[in-house]
Every structure is written in C-alpha cells, then in structure tokens.
Amino acid sequence: MKILLVGNPNVGKSVVFSQLTGTRVISSNYPGTTVEYTRGYLNLNGDRVEVIDVPGSYTLEPTCKAEEVAVAMLPHGDIVINVVDATNLERNLYLTLELIARQVPLIVALNLWDEAQHKGIVIDVPKLETLLGVPVVPMAAIRGEGIKQLVARLPEARSGTVTWQTTDERYATVGRIVRQVQRVTHRHHTLLEQLEDLSVMPLTGFILGGLVLFCAFKIIRFIGEGLIGFLCEPLFENWYRPFLQKLSVALGGTGPLHDLLIGQLINGQIDFVQSLGILSTGLYVPLAMVFPYIVAFYLVLGFLEDFGYLPRLAVLFDGLMHRVGLHGYAIIPMILGLGCNVPAALSIRNLESHRQKFIASTLMAIAVPCFSQTAMIFALVGPHGGLYVGQIFLTLFCVWLTLGLLLNRQLAGYTPSLLVEIPPYRLPGVKVLAKKLYLRISHFFKEAIPFILLGILVVNLAYLSGFIHLLARACEPLFAFFFGLPGDAAIALLLGFLRKDVALGILAPLNLTPEQLVVASTVLAVYFPCLATFLILLRELGWQDMLKVTGIMLVTALAAGTFANLALNRLGLLAWIGAGILLSLLILLEVTHRKKEASA
Ligand SMILES: Nc1nc2c(ncn2[C@@H]2O[C@H](COP(=O)(O)OP(=O)(O)OP(=O)(O)O)[C@@H](O)[C@H]2O)c(=O)[nH]1
Ligand SMILES: [Mg+2]
16 A cells, blocks of 8 residues: 655655654755655554655646656555645645545645644634545644544545536635634734744845854854864774774785775874875765764754745845846755755756756856865865965855856746745754754765775775876876866866765875865866766756756866966966956846846
8 A cells, every 4th residue: 555645845744754654854944855755664553554755746737847756656646645734724725626636535634733823823623624525634743743643544535525617616615615614813923923024135134144154154163173173083093093003013014905994104104184095094084074064064054944044045045046047946956065966956856947957957066065075175275274265165156156147148048936935934843953964964974985985995096006197197288287286186086076075185195285275176176076966967957968067067177277276376366356357247248138138
C-alpha cells in the first residue's frame, strides 16, 4: 500500500512525513523546500506501508516542475493525505476540491492547528468533515499532536462528496465552505507580526536586512572560531599528532606508503595543511578547517529558514534580481548555494521558466562559492589580511552582476513577476533546528570526506607518477601569461572538479604570494562547479544548455582570473576603476532599456 502526502507548499508535509515514518527530511519555513519526492515507511497494524512526501502544489494543473512531480505521483497512491494549512483554509481547500474531483481515497490533515489558535481562527471540524465528505484530523505536526489520530483514521479515507461544475463554481464552493466552518475572533497584532511588516518595507527592510547579515556573519565566525580553538585544534594537536608521529616513524619517515598516508615531512615535522597525506591533510582539512564553519553556517541558515526570513529577503531583492533576469525568489538558491551548491542546484527547479533556470544555474555555479570553499579561503588567504579576502568576494560579486546583466540582455524572453507566499514569522524550536543541522552535517560527511580522501590520493599519485610535472609544464605558459601563476597550480584546478576545499588546500604547499593566492582562489571558484553540482544541473538543464553553461564558465574564469591578476600585480586600482566603469555602463544600458520598454 502507498500513502501520498499532498498539499500546498509550506504547510508542513515534510514534518508530517518525518513524524509518520521517522525518516528525516529537510523542512523550512518557505514554499518549495521539497522538490523531489521522498519515500519512507510506516508500520500500520503490522503492515509496512510506503509513505511518500510529495513536493508542494497549489493545483493539479501543474505550472512548474515540482508540481509536475506531484501530479505524476497521484495515480500511484492508494490513500492521499491532504495536508492543509489551518491558518489559510480558503487557499488550501482549492486543491482539496481538485483531489476530491479525482475520486481518490482522501483524508485531510488540518495542520498548523496551534498557529490557527494563536491567530484566533476557530474551525468547526465535524462540520468541515460533513461538507467535504472525508475525514478531517486537526494537528500540530511539529509537536507530534494529532499524528496518532491521523494514523488511526487512515482506514476511513474515502472519496469526498462535494460536487461542482465550473472553475467559478469551485471557487464559490470553497467560499461557501469556509464561511460555514470558520470564525475569526479579533485580537491584537503580536510583536512578530509587527516585525513581519518592518522587514519588507523598503527602508526598514534594508536596515534590518543589513543587520541580519552582519549578525549572521559575526555569529558564524564566533561559533566557527570557537569550535576550532576549543575543540578541533586541541584534539588534532594533543591527541592525533603524537599518534601520527609514531606511525610516521614506524613507516620509516619516507617512501611511497609514508607519502600516501602521512605525506611529506616539512622540516622533519608533520604539517597538517601542507603534508598532503591521506591521514594528515586528508582528515585535517575537512574536520578541523571546514567542518567547524559548516556547523556554524548551517546553524545560522537553519534559524533564518525556520524563522521565515528568506522569502522576505526575496521580496527585498526582487528589484535587483529582475535586473539580472531573475525574480527575488532566486535569492533562495543563491543563499543555499553559499552552504552547498548541490541543494541549491536542486532548488532551482522551483523557478518557473527555462530561461530563469538557465540564468540562475549559471550565476550560482559560477559566482556563488560553497561554504567549504569559503572556509578554506578564509583559512589560506585570511592570514594575509582581510583586504585580500575582500577582493576575492568583491570580484565574485562583480562577476555575478556582470554576467547576470549580460545574460538578461542576450537571452530571449522575460522574467515573470514574483508571486510568492510569504509565510508568517515563527520562532523555531531547538529540536527542529538540531535535526536539520544533523541532516546537513551528515550530508557534508557523506559528500565531503570520501571526495577529499580521493582528492588527496589523486594528488599523491600525480606526484608519485610524475604526472604533475608534465601537467605543470604544459600549463606553465598559459598560467603565467593570464594569471601570473606557476604551472603547479594546475593540479588544484584539476582537483577542483572533485572538491573545491581540497583544491584550495593543494595551493598551501606551493608558497604562493598573497596576490597569487587571490588569483588562484578566484579562478578556482569560477571555472567549474564540483562534479556533484554539475551532474544535478545537467539533469535539470540537459546536455545542450549545460555545454553552453560550461563554455560561459571557462570564458568567465579566464576573464576573472586575468582581471584579478591585472588588478593585483600590474594595474592596481586602475583595473578596479575600469571594471567599475564597465559595470556602470552595463547598468545604465539596462536602465535605459527598461525605460524605453516601459514607455513603449
Ligand atoms: N507552528 C507549527 N509549525 C509547523 C507545523 N508543521 C510544520 N511547521 C513548520 O512549517 C514550516 C513548513 O514545513 P515543511 O514541512 O517544510 O512544509 P512542506 O509542506 O513540506 O513544504 P514544501 O516542501 O515547501 O512544500 C516549517 O518551518 C515547519 O517547522 C505545526 O504543526 N505547527
Ligand atoms: Mg517539504
């Protein structure tokens, strides 16, 4: 038997799913969190029943890929649990009536019951049951309330009894039902609701936005540095180093096996960053350099997600995003991409048109560095001064903006306006945040550690076999001319296909100047996403478009690297002034183009 969880976006389907099956999936306070269906199992009176978490959908006449997935799933379900937002009955019942028209065995889970009570919304559940002709179970899934009743009443699922003919009649029916079952009592606005208004009003919105970003950054640094200083460093230095040193001596201090496991000794010592052995650098980079910041970043992101801040950022940035051919909601893949490009690439599916998907994928893959990469940039370049780090991110932002403006001009079509449901602010529970953090960290471990070890292995083999010298010599002229980099940096680019953080780690033993580090980090960020991201984008966009995106990446990498090289090593400020003029021209063009369009 198969049970489908169907409902509007952001009504708590994934939370109900986790409660029913014990399978953890990511839930967040914005529409479009789930874009692929997820399977789990429920034990129903001794039978193993399959439960499927279906992407959110407003209607059974699909308007985007996530909705298509939802509709395609429908014929496969034996029972459909329609999760409904009790605070938003009017909008949600439209889909319920569509489901009833399909004659599927239905049961309604009236979720967010706690929030409805806070808002003074009273719903007459028995009456709703009679009017719809299907069982209705009120619940607050996040606290596990009502889940038991839902399971107990599953056998009662049946096709409903409401009927209508035209679309207009269906709207009228929804209106009639809501009038009969719902009563809203008066109450005062809460502090959170006042904050909701302030965060999208232009002036206060941007001030609050700036404040949020500033605090987010401070907190991430505080937690990240704290974890490194008090946990990771002491563990590695006091506990792991002596063990590794003994192993090194036992292996004779040199030889292929020693190089592979421990790496090169630097001044007779193991250097966790530069030795490049699987057991030294291979574990130190992910666990002591990247992991602490990943924890910090995802903690802060998880809070902002569940609080409901991200869609408000979408509203604030809608204007800017339209200039680069996207609407505000594309800020969500960009922000997710700052964590890991893989879920970001998946979330691009929520954008409506192919044009938007193409632009968003290109911008995200090229100019949004993932947090593993960012952590390594801070670790490697940071000690040389904030100005160098700033240069990398400023260059990436300029690349993002320039490329967006260009793509928006070149690609046919237009960007639809932002139609997004803004969820209410909610104070997230600690347990919910902890679960999400756990999910994302375990994803990091599954994704990162094997690839990092593989990466280090590849580097070692490349050194041992002499391949690296061949590659370096081949790349030497090109790298020296465009980027001012030694040919040896080529191995980093080669590894960037696997993981950007290891690739950056490879730069450490090359004794690059701070300027060279900046150029190399910039090129590494831009030229290609990691393999995992590439494969997802390939599936979303298809071969032809992915080939185009790859072409754009390579050209952009060449341009960005050359620019960084010129700015740092030859022209200095002049290069930035030139870039500024070019960008201003592009923006001017865009503005006049807009004005012309508006007057025409
Ligand atoms: N207060 C309250 N919050 C809830 C409840 N159920 C879910 N939430 C919150 O509502 C938000 C949306 O939950 P999700 O499970 O991601 O919603 P979804 O329907 O899967 O959303 P999509 O995957 O985007 O379609 C999250 O922030 C949840 O923590 C509930 O019963 N009460
Ligand atoms: Mg979901």
